[in-house]
Amino acid sequence: MSEQELSTGAGLNEIEQMDKEYVFGTWSYQKEVSPTEVVDADGVRFTTADGDEYIDFSSQLMCSNLGHSANEVADAVTEQLRRAAYVAPSYTTENRARLGKKLAEVTPGSLSKTFFSTSGTEAVEAAIKIARFYTGKQKIISRYRSYHGATYGSISVTGDPRRLKAEPGIPGTIKAPDPYAYGSTLDPMESVEYIDEMLELEGDTVAAVLVEPIVGSNGILVPPEEYLPRLKEITHNHDALLICDEVMSGFGRTGEWFGCDVFDVEPDIMTMAKGLTGAYQPLGATTVTSEIAEYFEENMLCHGHTYAGHPAAVAAGLAAIETYEEENLIERASEVGEYLGKRINDLVEKHPSVGEARGVGLFHGIELTKHPEKRVPFGEREDKISTGSTVVDEVSATAAEHGAYVANMINTLIIAPPLTITEEEIDEAITAIDAGLEISDAAMEH
Known part of the structure; x- marks a missing residue:
């Protein structure tokens, strides 16, 4: 679609055009927004208004863990x-307490006591405030x-380029290197020792170190098994x-239930x-240890929301966890994940x-490169806040043409299907990605 077509909404149906005119698209230059109407979703698939059906190979925004047919959650x-x-x-409800x-x-x-909010960004906001209240440091x-x-506190602690448009953010946020063996000058374990030096040089002024145990949208960065235990040791020291x-x-x-469980931390x-909630309702949670919880018995938790512990949202959360347990989906994700890993290796x-x-x-x-020996990426960090599309976008678009929705962030395809996916459905999606990667292969430097 040309830039003029994008800007005017040409090619969109009535609902899509209405959405483009009256609703802001997220993280976008609005002239480039081209919404697609979804009219149905079932299992690991969803269908658009023009009749196209896709395997949801990224669980939308890596959130539809239960797929689109968790009827017990919808009923709750x-x-x-x-x-x-x-x-x-x-007040409370039975579902909130349970x-x-x-x-x-x-x-x-x-970990024993939880503050409920409505999103991940709000959960992080609560975590920042609780850490500051509890430690007395900033x-x-x-x-x-x-x-x-995306809110001001959580975008300030975010490292990826989207924070640049929102700066200056809240004071007192400092960035550290990542355990990124493929694209960093530091070895992953060198990067964690760098954080130790940062804490030493900052003096006794740091309330907390905030990390994704396995980095998500910035590349699916899996640290060495000793990284997170060492990081906990450093922070507590x-x-x-x-x-x-x-x-x-x-x-x-x-x-595993959580990323930190992979590393026993x-x-x-x-x-x-x-x-x-498997994305059936918007719900965030910030859970603290019993020691931190005890602190707030005599010290005010100066935080709250109108929708904290919203009845419908916590009902979805409880029903979702019961579904994970009753259908053994955590164990299943590990087993099916082994097959997914093998099929991705076929693409490698x-x-x-x-x-x-x-x-x-x-x-x-799946991280792409123009030149494997030199590790030259197709997508750069600045692309995240720039106009236009990249080769990585084209790979995802081609996979979609072949029936699989695959999200991409900067230079990486994000593979995160619902936990209910079958091996046959994985094969189907891998075939679509296989077609997409022909685009990046053809665009390599020779």
Whole structure:
């Protein structure tokens, strides 16, 4: 579609044109927004208004962990809406209490008490404030290749280029290097020791280090198994907290309940959203250890939302976790994830434009390159805040033409299908990506 067609909405149906005119598209120059109307979704597939059907190979925005047919979750929401659509946060509902207890059961270690919000970004906002309240310190160290949300606090601790448009952000945020073996000058374990030096040089002023255990939209970066345990040791040596952002890596995505479980680490604070309800309702959660929870018995938790613990949202969260348990989806994600990893390796062997594939469970990234020896990317960080499309966008678009929706971020295809996906459906989506990678192969430097 030409720039003029994009700007005028040519080629869009009535609903799509109406949406383009009256609704802001996210993270976009509005002239480039071209919404596609979805009219149906079932299992791991969704259908658009023009009749095209796609395998949802990225769970929309890495959030539809249960796919699109979790009827028990939908029923729980409907039942709660009919009983009581809303109550103020000073009241409670059975679902809110039971979900809080359930999260204490499925999260690691002594994580035990939760503040409920409506999104991942709000969960991170709560985590920042709680860390500052509890420690009496202000600074937050996060990493350059990270995404923690869009509100001012969470975009300030976000590392990826989208924060640049929102700066200056909140004070006291510092960025650290990432465990990124393919694209960094530091070895992953050197990067964690760098954080140790940062904490030393900042003096006793850092409240917390905030990380995604496995980086999500900035490349599916899987650290060495000793990285996260060492990071926790470092933070505690400097009387700082470890916050794990599990918004994307939680609820079976990695083949474990949470990304930190892959490394057998208990954070001091954990943030959650997305898979918490399987995206059936907007819900965020910030869960803290019993020690931190005890602090707020005598100290004010100066934080709240009108929709904190919204009845329908927590009903969805409780029903989603029960579905994960009853259908053994966490274990299944690990098993099916092994097959997915093998099929992605087939693409690595076949396509020279695949620079590196990384992942665990049903959480994988395929990073592209113009030149494998020189590791020259097709997509650059600045592309995230620029106009136009890239070769990586074209790869995703071609995969869509062959029946698979695959999200991409900067230079990486994000593979994160619903936990209910079958091996046959994986094969179907891999065939579509195979066709897409022909585009990047042809665009390589020779």
